[in-house]
Amino acid sequence: MIRAGVRVGVGRYNEARPLYRSPHFGSVDNPTAERRTIHLGIDLFVEPGTAVKAPLEGVVHVLANNPAPQDYGALVILRHQTSDREEFFTLYGHLGQETLRGLKVGQRISGGQAFGRVGTSRENGGWPPHVHFQIILDLLNLGAAFPGVAYASERAVWTGLSPDPNLLLGIPKDRFPAEERQAQEALEKRRVLLGKNLSLSYERPLKIVRGWMQYLYDDTGRAYLDVYNNVPLVGHSHPRVVRAVREQVALINTNTRYLHDKVIRYAERLTEKLPEPLRVCFFVNSGSEANELALRLARAHTGREDVIVLEHAYHGHTNTLVDISPYKFNGPGGQGKKPWVHVAPLPDDYRGRYRRDDREAGARYAGHVREILERTRGKGRDVALFVAESLPSVGGQIVFPPGYLQEV
């Protein structure tokens, strides 16, 4: 807030927040079970000690201290009446303890009267100082236990009971970021605007808005254990990775036409870990570019064209890589195998023709590659490249039997 030069920060109503980790927001034993995430108030972040004024005339209805971590600390609920005598309530959480000492249940508060102060982090449930302001149409006799954060599956009920507090606060609309699209709307837009070849997982597609460590979070704040995404090898949003990317983008993002120490240092550190003769780096942006380049190097070096691949392999999405990926050329919309591509059996010692009880399984699977090589040479062609994923992925996360790659 200091950096942005603002005196008041706003935490939004009806916002899904995965940050409520203490036990009273849901099960702690199962981090992927539904937890309460939907914020039913508006938070106003200000200096501790800032006066809190009543927006309307009312009566002190509840005074309470909810001291658990991430709870309200000191809490005041005022009771109001509309002009046609309908009762409703306003709730103020995370106040200073002295607010409670200065008030009595039943006390009249006039509109605009300062009746409390914003608490410090030590007394407000451990939060950065702010007041949580919420409108409640029916308190359901819950008193201080009325939720300020709801389960997403009960969102309609609780936002019905607690409408948008901006009805009273009147913060200009342009101070809020653009509203996020609901998953259904995002799905409809995606169908119109993005290529239909992109597959979407699950009957009810997930709208994933955040990743942190081993979890992905959807637009309701629900956590999912990510055992599927293959990109963030050190977990999602690893702080060191985030910092390094941020710092570099802020400094320079250019190409290899110029000298730069970091690219040299990176190559040194990588090649230190690689066996001879792997001593030269080509930096690319994706797996597809890497495999495309490997194929080009092999063809340029050997002057040959043919490629041996494994069953079910996937090597990337360029035209040529689709041609050497049985998963693609045999899959939906695939064009079949090209004459310069030769497919060797997947060395799967669990389901394949040679099993784990066979100590020679690796050598036997490698024997099929030799056969292909001989057959190809017999036809007056020759092989430029044998390519295999080190752990065939769409093939079933297969670990090669011992000795397979050496033998090949």
Ligand SMILES: Cc1ncc(COP(=O)(O)O)c(C=O)c1O
């Ligand atoms: C085994 C394998 N090879 C190649 C690729 C292609 O990489 P990219 O999507 O970065 O082009 C992938 C991508 O998932 C892959 O899983």
